[in-house]
Amino acid sequence: MPVKGWIEVDDLYCKGCELCVQACPQHVLALNPDRLTSKGYHPAYLHREGCTGCAICALVCPEAALTVYRETPQRALRAAA
Ligand code: SF4
Numbered sequence: 395m396p397v398k399g400w401i402e403v404d405d406l407y408c409k410g411c412e413l414c415v416q417a418c419p420q421h422v423l424a425l426n427p428d429r430l431t432s433k434g435y436h437p438a439y440l441h442r443e444g445c446t447g448c449a450i451c452a453l454v455c456p457e458a459a460l461t462v463y464r465e466t467p468q469r470a471l472r473a474a475a
């Protein structure tokens with residue numbers, strides 16, 4: 395089962411530089427053409443499913459504007475015999 399991740403972008407810090415967009419190996423990031431931050435930038439967003447939570451985007455972001463989350467699969471509990 396593929397690992398599922400998601401991100402949050404802090405509009406206060408995102409400057410629309412697109413470094414995260416270019417670095418994402420899943421190609422799930424883009425700049426949002428429908429939104430502007432208070433500083434006038436189009437912020438990054440997840441434009442489709444497929445984020446694995448690898449955190450490469452957060453590593454390359456020069457503004458530390460990204461927080462990455464990763465779903466951890468629940469382990470099946472075995473009933474004691
Ligand atoms: S790398 Fe950071 S500042 Fe640049 S677009 Fe992505 S989230 Fe915004």
Ligand code: SF4
Nearest residue numbers: 418445446448449451
């Ligand atoms: S965590 Fe990985 S897969 Fe998800 S948006 Fe960032 S670089 Fe892409």
